Amino acid sequence: MDSVTLTDVTYTYPGSEGPVLRDINLSIRAGEFCSIIGPNGAGKTTLCAAIRGFVPKFYKGDFEGTVRIKGEDIADASIGEIARDVGFVFQNPFTQMSGITASVYDELAFGLRNLGVPPAQIRERVEGMLELAGITAFRDRDPFQLSGGQQQRVALAAMLIMEQDVIVIDEPTSQLDPQSTDDVFALIEAAQKQGRTIVLVEHKMGHVARYSDRVVLMGEGRIQAIGTPADVFTDPAAASHGITLPESIELAQRLAGHGVTVPGSPLTVPALIGALSGGSHHVAD
Amino acid sequence: MSKLFAIKQDFTLMAILLIPIAVAVNFVGGSLALALKLPLYLDSIGTFIVAMLAGPWVGGVTGFLSLLGVSITDPTSLPWAVLAALVGVVVGTLARGKMFLTWGRIISSIGIIVLVSVALVVIMRFLFFGGFTTSGSSLVAAAMMTAGMPFWFAQVLSSIVSEIPDKTITVLIAVFVIRSISTRTLLKFGTGSIFAEYRTARKAKKKAAATPVAAGTTN
Amino acid sequence: MSASAVSPARTSRGSYSDPRESPATEVLRTGNGVRDLNPATQLSLAGGLALTAVLFGPLCMVIVVTICLVLSALAGRARPFLTLFTRTILILGIAIVALQTFFVPGTTELFSWWLFTATAEGLAAGIQIASRVLGVGASVILLIQILNLDRLVLDMEQRGMSPRATYVITATVNIIPQMRKQMGVIMDAQKSRGVETDSNLWVRTQAFVPTIGPLILNSIMGVEEKALTLESRGFSATGTRTSLRYVEDRPRDKRLRVLIVCALVAIIGVRIVLWIL
Numbered sequence: 001m002d003s004v005t006l007t008d009v010t011y012t013y014p015g016s017e018g019p020v021l022r023d024i025n026l027s028i029r030a031g032e033f034c035s036i037i038g039p040n041g042a043g044k045t046t047l048c049a050a051i052r053g054f055v056p057k058f059y060k061g062d063f064e065g066t067v068r069i070k071g072e073d074i075a076d077a078s079i080g081e082i083a084r085d086v087g088f089v090f091q092n093p094f095t096q097m098s099g100i101t102a103s104v105y106d107e108l109a110f111g112l113r114n115l116g117v118p119p120a121q122i123r124e125r126v127e128g129m130l131e132l133a134g135i136t137a138f139r140d141r142d143p144f145q146l147s148g149g150q151q152q153r154v155a156l157a158a159m160l161i162m163e164q165d166v167i168v169i170d171e172p173t174s175q176l177d178p179q180s181t182d183d184v185f186a187l188i189e190a191a192q193k194q195g196r197t198i199v200l201v202e203h204k205m206g207h208v209a210r211y212s213d214r215v216v217l218m219g220e221g222r223i224q225a226i227g228t229p230a231d232v233f234t235d236p237a238a239a240s241h242g243i244t245l246p247e248s249i250e251l252a253q254r255l256a257g258h259g260v261t262v263p264g265s266p267l268t269v270p271a272l273i274g275a276l277s278g279g280s281h282h283v284a285d
Numbered sequence: 286m287s288k289l290f291a292i293k294q295d296f297t298l299m300a301i302l303l304i305p306i307a308v309a310v311n312f313v314g315g316s317l318a319l320a321l322k323l324p325l326y327l328d329s330i331g332t333f334i335v336a337m338l339a340g341p342w343v344g345g346v347t348g349f350l351s352l353l354g355v356s357i358t359d360p361t362s363l364p365w366a367v368l369a370a371l372v373g374v375v376v377g378t379l380a381r382g383k384m385f386l387t388w389g390r391i392i393s394s395i396g397i398i399v400l401v402s403v404a405l406v407v408i409m410r411f412l413f414f415g416g417f418t419t420s421g422s423s424l425v426a427a428a429m430m431t432a433g434m435p436f437w438f439a440q441v442l443s444s445i446v447s448e449i450p451d452k453t454i455t456v457l458i459a460v461f462v463i464r465s466i467s468t469r470t471l472l473k474f475g476t477g478s479i480f481a482e483y484r485t486a487r488k489a490k491k492k493a494a495a496t497p498v499a500a501g502t503t504n
Numbered sequence: 505m506s507a508s509a510v511s512p513a514r515t516s517r518g519s520y521s522d523p524r525e526s527p528a529t530e531v532l533r534t535g536n537g538v539r540d541l542n543p544a545t546q547l548s549l550a551g552g553l554a555l556t557a558v559l560f561g562p563l564c565m566v567i568v569v570t571i572c573l574v575l576s577a578l579a580g581r582a583r584p585f586l587t588l589f590t591r592t593i594l595i596l597g598i599a600i601v602a603l604q605t606f607f608v609p610g611t612t613e614l615f616s617w618w619l620f621t622a623t624a625e626g627l628a629a630g631i632q633i634a635s636r637v638l639g640v641g642a643s644v645i646l647l648i649q650i651l652n653l654d655r656l657v658l659d660m661e662q663r664g665m666s667p668r669a670t671y672v673i674t675a676t677v678n679i680i681p682q683m684r685k686q687m688g689v690i691m692d693a694q695k696s697r698g699v700e701t702d703s704n705l706w707v708r709t710q711a712f713v714p715t716i717g718p719l720i721l722n723s724i725m726g727v728e729e730k731a732l733t734l735e736s737r738g739f740s741a742t743g744t745r746t747s748l749r750y751v752e753d754r755p756r757d758k759r760l761r762v763l764i765v766c767a768l769v770a771i772i773g774v775r776i777v778l779w780i781l
């Protein structure tokens with residue numbers, strides 16, 4: 001079943017010159033890990049905001065088309081009610097702390113309290129999420145005293161705990177070091193394993209290639225290419241939109257230039273090595 | 286007019302989130318002025334900015350909360366919470382009346398704000414403290430009376446002397462900050478969008494002036 | 505449902521579910537009788553004391569200040585009470601008496617000193633005003649000593665106050681130390697340039713804007729993302745909210761509040777009678 005469906009979505013921000021999203025048609029299956037890539041200003045964030053209903057409910061502006069979550073048109077739902085179905089994680093860890101909690105524990109409980117979940121259940125779910133996100137060690141710490149990477153894991157955990165079916169995540173790792181990036185991705189993967197639909201905007205193509213079921217390439221407000229990571233990264237559109245390819249694919253293409261053809265499109269460096277050492281490669285001449 | 290009284294509508298989530306920031310800016314501004322040994326208070330910059338972005342009621346709440354906060358460490362400041370709230374309301378009302386858009390209007394606004402502040406300071410000081418406190422401007426008033434000036438004259442003059450530079454600089458900093466905020470962000474705030482619309486209109490005018498032929502066709 | 509639900513349940517609880525119905529909620533308690541009074545009781549207590557001091561003269565002020573001191577002592581806060589009282593309110597009170605004595609014109613001259621003449625009228629006026637200031641000030645300081653902000657906010661929630669209102673209060677208290685910290689970083693940079701100690705007023709004034717400007721702009725820039733984060737966490741969701749803690753409003757508190765109101769009515773009555781006589 002489709003979890004997220006956008007039909008003919010065209011959108012213009014108030015005061016902006018032309019549409020930022022143009023004729024977007026996109027269906028994301030339940031449980032799918034869908035990544036959105038594209039150059040700066042392509043409309044990735046705006047697309048995410050449309051899925052969450054922030055566009056047009058918060059940003060106003062001219063909106064055409066429909067967005068459906070689990071088949072329901074969200075145009076009729078209030079911005080507060082959509083919180084039960086769609087979670088949203090942002091880039092900046094600092095602004096994602098609620099600002100009114102004294103501990104990580106309370107920060108995780110905040111969303112559930114707003115939704116009126118019974119106290120005993122809140123405590124149980126907070127304990128579970130602290131464990132899952134690997135943040136048990138700082139359960140009593142002030143969220144503002146944590147490092148950026150720790151804060152981002154708290155922000156993600158505070159969203160995931162609400163158990164929405166769809167999680168939209170916009171460049172969660174752009175301000176993080178490699179270790180924190182891996183931690184965040186591990187948590188996102190865990191959420192997907194719980195059967196939740198992931199919509200992720202990410203510039204780190206190695207991670208996109210490794211985790212995604214499907215990749216959407218955005219450019220100038222339109223979907224330029226869509227398909228499996230292997231399809232999209234080998235699509236000429238990717239290069240023309242200035243996408244840095246994942247290392248493995250880049251290497252494979254260079255090797256091809258030197259006459260070494262690699263079968264398929266290895267999405268990770270180990271896969272590339274595997275493909276090469278598997279003896280199934282052909283050296284010309 | 287009826288829009289002015291729709292108080293609840295002013296307290297949007299964006300406005301609500303602005304209040305804590307503004308109170309903190311007031312605190313930080315006040316202590317920075319002290320640290321730099323400036324002869325000014327500069328402890329209401331946050332209130333002014335919020336009033337310009339989110340209107341009189343949010344501005345009033347910000348001023349009130351700021352002085353409530355100060356009173357925790359200095360309870361003698363508590364009565365001035367009323368003053369701070371009223372000044373916030375005045376600034377917000379001026380902003381809603383488009384009074385911070387051009388330099389001419391900004392100068393008139395400063396005049397109005399100073400007048401209101403002086404009147405309130407003198408009246409409240411008399412009501413709550415009998416006319417004399419340990420504040421700088423009050424001691425100046427006392428000195429002026431020793432020199433033979435009448436009570437009310439000394440009170441008003443000493444307040445004017447301290448309010449004019451403080452409120453002028455506060456308004457200028459607030460306007461400077463508002464002008465540095467992107468149009469996109471300004472549009473998210475009720476009163477702030479007045480500044481955004483003015484900016485867009487002016488840009489359009491400039492463009493039209495640069496290409497007079499196109500101006501006729503686009504309109 | 506649970507053992508803790510002994511007291512009769514309040515029927516109207518605003519938009520929050522009754523925390524006493526679950527054993528998973530905890531009572532916010534300090535273990536001190538005065539500080540554990542319900543915040544509404546504490547507020548009416550301080551308000552009543554302040555009003556009494558305003559309505560009556562210096563003698564009553566002495567009583568009010570004594571009561572405030574005793575209550576602070578019972579709350580284990582005698583020392584902070586006295587420190588704050590002497591450093592702020594008492595100094596102001598003494599200054600008011602002195603300034604009024606010397607600056608209020610009158611016919612009864614007490615003594616002359618340098619340029620100043622002390623009058624009996626001024627002294628009398630000073631004592632009246634100062635006693636009001638001292639009485640109200642002592643009540644406010646008492647409140648500062650016994651009122652806990654977390655408990656106040658929780659109590660407001662329990663009484664049906666909008667989550668937006670309580671958000672503002674808590675967030676304000678939390679944000680100030682953060683801003684101070686950010687400010688400290690910027691200030692250190694300025695200090696290393698010697699701005700702070702520069703004797704030129706203009707140089708110091710010019711340092712102000714670049715120090716505070718970016719701080720304000722960055723904070724305003726973050727507001728949008730914060731608003732959307734709160735929306736995503738269901739801050740605007742309708743329906744009942746849950747509290748994990750609660751503040752008690754015991755029968756004792758209610759009796760005390762009734763008592764305070766009765767006492768106030770009596771005090772105002774006495775005041776009116778005294779005015780008429």
Ligand SMILES: Nc1ncnc2c1ncn2[C@@H]1O[C@H](COP(=O)(O)OP(=O)(O)OP(=O)(O)O)[C@@H](O)[C@H]1O
Nearest residue numbers: 013014016020039040041042043044045046047469
């Ligand atoms: N609130 C807004 N008001 C007006 N225009 C906006 C707003 N937000 C974004 N835009 C514009 O819309 C276009 C798409 O922006 P968007 O943020 O969706 O791009 P993006 O793909 O997420 O880029 P990035 O990689 O930089 O995050 C840009 O031209 C941007 O300037």
Ligand SMILES: [Mg+2]
Nearest residue numbers: 044045046170
């Ligand atoms: Mg973006």
